[in-house]
Amino acid sequence: MDQLPILIVGAGPSGLVLALILLKCGVPVRIVDKETTHRLGSRGAAIQPRTLELYKILGVLPDILKAGEPLPSSMAKYEHGKTDPSMFVKVHEILEPTPDIPYPNTYNVSQAKQEEVLRSHLLRFSCTVELGSELRSLEQFPDHVVAHIEKTDTEGNIVEETASFAWLVGTDGAHSVVRKQVGVEYVGETRAQYIAIGDVVVEQGLDSKFWHMWDQSPKSIIFRPSGGKDSSFMFLYTGRSEELADKTITREEFVNRFYEITGRQDIKFGAATWLSNYRPNIRMVKQMQVGRVLLAGDAAHCHSPTGGQGLNSGVHDAMNLGWKLALVHQGRASPTLLATYEEERLRVIAHMLEFTTQLHDSSLHRLYDGKQITHESWKRNGDIQMLGVNYSGSSIILQDAEAVADILTPYSRPVGTGSVGVQAAYRAPDASGLVSVEEQQITLFSVFGVVAHTVLIFGSEASCKADATELVARLPTGVARAVRILPQGESAAGSSSCDLILEDGAGHAYRGYGVSTDNLTAVVVRPDGVVGAVVSDVDGVERYFGNFCRV
Structure with a gap:
């Protein structure tokens, strides 16, 4: 059974990083994702200094750096109808590299581009993401896992597959099928705060060297450059919950609300490439392993995006799990080594949720409640770097x-x-x-x-x-x-x-x-x-x- 591959369900950054580690260690891998196309969007764009270091150790950092740019350190805040900022809010200090900390500043690369880089490195091992492949159920045995997968081909035909794997890892997001299949509870809360987020091209009127904010209580808009060369910005719009509760905002609705809130008709928009509603979820599992099934990334924890820790924490999960799973799979370590994955990561994750919730309450929650944002509310150095x-x-x-x-x-x-x-x-x-x-x-x-x-x-x-x-x-x-x-x-x-x-x-x-x-x-x-x-x-x-x- 040791020759069976490991199945990774979910092709976000945590799943892709885990697959790359295992392949580098000589462990056979399959990685499946239920989506029929690769995801778009700049969510998870803030790569923290420690994650940059882990990408360096993984061997992908040069390509990651080429795909983005340093995260702007200041946010311009505007009064209604004014083109010049009324103030600048410092998001984080720019630090100089040192011999022991060569990447001290947060880097801005969209999640979509990070995934593209990671997939390109998987290709060097002849590994590709199997799109349109959804895990429907699984059964565990003492020495393997049986997975039932439903595949949708390019013509929309459905093909069912049953296959055996040595281990199965769920990196399939906050609504994880894997987590539900093994009966792990997702403990926490969902806030009654509806926030619209998305990516939109700004053709004219905004400088990509800054974040931008308009605060017209109870409605606020924040723009953050997406880290690319296409003038795309990620936006965050807080407004009345009843107007966002039932449906995802359209591009036209957002643009109209932007002009209403800002009074800035000089800003011109292009296409919106990704739109979503968001409610802060603050949740985590109490266990990350059930037999031969393990959980990582959003399948194990989710929280406010404030502070840019989520994607980064998923990468850290994969780095912690990857070498342990490889040694156990190859028979070089006792299976008890895998228990230290949960032992080490749960403590970190619990603190991370507490930390990001505090950041959310001091910044996004204040916006949602119509309170003023201060410099201290947006301070983002220190522990946020994850060093x-x-x-x-x-x-x-x-x-x-x-x-x-x-x-x-x-x-x-x-x-x-x-x-x-x-x-x-x-x-x-x-x-x-x-x-x-x-x-x-x-x-x-x-x-x-x-x-x-x-x-x-x-x-x-x-x-x-x-x-x-x-x-x-x-x-x-x-x-x-x-x-x-x-x-x-x-x-x-x-x-x-x-x-x-x-x-x-x-x-x-x-x-x-x-x-x-x-x-x-x-x-x-x-x-x-x-x-x-x-x-x-x-x-x-x-x-x-x-x-x-x-x-």
Whole structure:
């Protein structure tokens, strides 16, 4: 049964990322989606700094960056009929890159374009999304899952298929069929607030370098550039609930209401490519695995779009699940490893829902209730960047008792580390200026990968050569690769045998990781870019992998 593929139901970003990870790991995959065409729309356009880092580790970041542009940092607010802004609201501060945080600012790429990039990378593995394929039901068995799929071909004919899979993952959105099939409750609330959203081309009158807002209580309109080159903006319109409750707003209705609210006849509109009604849903599951069925993305959690965490959290789900599912499927890890997916992610998701609900109440909820928006209402730096997302307290992460006893929120970086230092359960920082044996300059993020753990071995050749050699010899084959980081000024040529040997040419790795040149320090970086352990001996590394790995 181990040769059976894994079925992914739902071809949004979380499903596509998961499929790409599994394929890179050599695991066969099928990915199906009930839609007959790929979705349009710029929802989920804000890619947070941590997600940019994960896209870098996944190997898709250059194409993602080409597809969008930096998210504008300011919102222009207008009075009725005025063409000049009455004030500018700061949405977020523009931060400068550092050696350990190379992508500090939110990037603007529509969800549709992100999905297009991810599908192009799947094609390199001869994998395509099977459109028009809807999961109707499933049955679980001890060693496989049987899925009943209904396919609609290009001529509208329906074909039924029954197939077996080793595992099934539901990434099929907030109305997930997979979640309902396995009987997982979606706990939370739906707010009685009707908001119209959509994408519309603005042919004349709005600068794409800014957000734009008109607030004529009880009606308000916000425009956000969609991150493309086609002058498209995503709009958000809050008005009376009774006028939006029963139907999706049309382009013509929106344009008429825009002119009424703004008094701006100088702004000209083109086509509306996507229109929808929205009600804030704040919900999550209490479990993300039932037997051989797992849930990720909106199928496991949904919330207000305020703060741009939803799509990002789905990508984080997939990064956490992907390497674990690959190891279990290949028999390199115990199936109990999958229990840590739920253990690690549910804590983060619960905090994320609380966090985004607070943001919603301080911004969109204020608009809906006709209250004034302040600079503080729209502040979007800090935890929103997701650089502090951590798995402190996880059963498979080696942390000292003091660190576990003083667990911070799942979105916070440890006090005192900030941009300096490394700690188990938190993101592994980047470091630029590393020099290879071939004298090529690279960064740590270009070394990390989704297929295997990366064990960074710090310490000078003279002080810890024997320990480093023993450590490399004991690493589990195919599960981990060793990367030796030699101190600045110590040539990588002729050094001890590792998968990769680098000199810390600019000194950023030793400073950023807070390690010494005099003693061996091993930093175990998981395939999802999280530090699994920081240890000073071979036994420590073996303890980490012994938590889940079959060697």
